[in-house]
Amino acid sequence: MFNPLGCHSARNMIRIEELPCPKCGQNMELFIREGMLAVEGRCDFCGNIIATGTPAEEVEHAAG
Numbered sequence: 001m002f003n004p005l006g007c008h009s010a011r012n013m014i015r016i017e018e019l020p021c022p023k024c025g026q027n028m029e030l031f032i033r034e035g036m037l038a039v040e041g042r043c044d045f046c047g048n049i050i051a052t053g054t055p056a057e058e059v060e061h062a063a064g
């Protein structure tokens with residue numbers, strides 16, 4: 001998988017979460033650090049973009 005941040009930032013642990021796209025509901029992979037997007041998230045299905053810094057919670061709730 002493409003990881004633009006590499007894997008050497010041990011102090012700033014990034015995890016990958018699959019969350020449903022707020023727009024189309026398809027799962028999208030998001031890079032989460034400290035509860036928010038570390039990297040801009042882009043939906044492969046509808047092209048929806050979630051900005052860096054958006055709280056992961058917000059994405060989950062938006063999908064409701």
Ligand SMILES: [Zn+2]
Binds near residue numbers: 021
């Ligand atoms: Zn989508």
